Amino acid sequence: MRAMTYSAFGGPEVLSETRQPRPRFGPGEILVRVRRAAVNPVDWKIMAGGLEGLMDTVFPVIPGWDVAGVVEQVGIDVPEFAVGDEVVAYARKDYVHGGTFAEFVTVPVRALARRPASLTWDQAAGLPLVGLTAYQVLKRLGTGPGDTVLVHGAAGGVGSLGVQIARALGARVIGTASPANHDRLRELGAEPTAYGEGVVERVRKLAPDGVDVVADFVGGVLDTTLAVLREGGRHASIADHSVVGAGGQWMWVRPNGDDLAELGSLADAGKLTVPVARVFPLEELADAFALSQSGHVHGKVVVAV
Structure with missing residues (x-):
């Protein structure tokens, strides 16, 4: 699969487009085909080594924790979702390795929610974190x-x-x-x-x-x-x-599909919207990170996969 990766800590210049194996998924996980992934400051802070003392890192790293996409495959212990479902997730893992700036990402079912019908793909990707x-x-x-x-x-x-x-x-x-x-x-x-x-x-x-x-x-x-x-x-x-x-x-945010579903309900009730500032193609992730780092952006920076 196509993925943006880095193999050493640094700035946007360490990112490159590579080919990675499609990730394996466990019994309680789902394989999601990524439609959109959103940039958060934590993504480039991790890439710079800012959380090295807190989380283990396994190189090469695919960055990214926010995702909106379509269920590609489900684990054997995931009756809640089916192939083809449109979903969103804060897909943080317990270590830094397989993130959302790629064609596929695995997500534990506990972190997953259905995509709010009222939000575009861009907005949906910007919602979770x-x-x-x-x-x-x-x-x-x-x-x-x-x-x-x-x-x-x-x-x-x-x-x-x-x-x-x-x-x-x-x-x-x-x-x-x-x-x-x-x-x-x-x-x-x-x-x-x-x-x-x-x-x-x-x-x-x-x-x-x-x-x-x-x-x-x-x-x-x-x-x-x-x-x-x-x-x-x-x-x-x-x-x-x-x-x-x-x-x-x-406090630090915790992945939680039930909470994310509540946010989706607020969006569908017209009580919550997600501003989107700009959308980049996957191969321009370094530019998306640089824009986020500039601090001169109002709304979410989103990547289309």
Whole structure:
């Protein structure tokens, strides 16, 4: 099969198109023919060696954890899906090796969900990692009706999904972003405010009694969180482990097909959408990574296989 691979840590220049064996799949796994795969910053951070102390790496590596595709074959212990089903997954494995920037990828059934009918292939590929991250943070914090939620980094990939999910859970949402993104946040249902100097006063003006929940998707904002969080409030971060010492939770996303199906239901109900910035062909993955690294992209970067 065609695949984009790297055999040493580095930048986009270490990527090349190669031929790899079609992956084998176990009894509880599914072989997915990839239609689309989405780029996330973790992909190129792993490629640079950033998670070497956390996860084992087996070279050559096919990067990528987000996938939307069609079931090609099913394991003998997978009655939930059939050949031809359209599916999505956050296909992270327990070690770094066989990812989604290839013609085929294996996915454990526990990580798989059906493709939301309301999302295009491009949008569907961009949903799993960012959607699950936001959803799992907000659910673990017990977000629900009556809560006022502050989302740090509300215009980012995870943050923009977090705004929509919090609203779908019945919460009021305040989101920090640069002024250029405030209209977009209003469209998503948030009350925008600028980050930086004076942000505590601006949030307090919107929520004089403090906020109930803070979801930090950028890091480096713990002082702001604690300054606006009401007594008894809950907070978590995906980017700053120091929140644990301040009564918060530090979280990393977990593959979960049931959670992903819930996100699909929100999308099909018109409560969740995934912005797509640009689509690249598979052989231009290095350019897709470079665009993601630039930080000057609003929406998901997707690869068509």
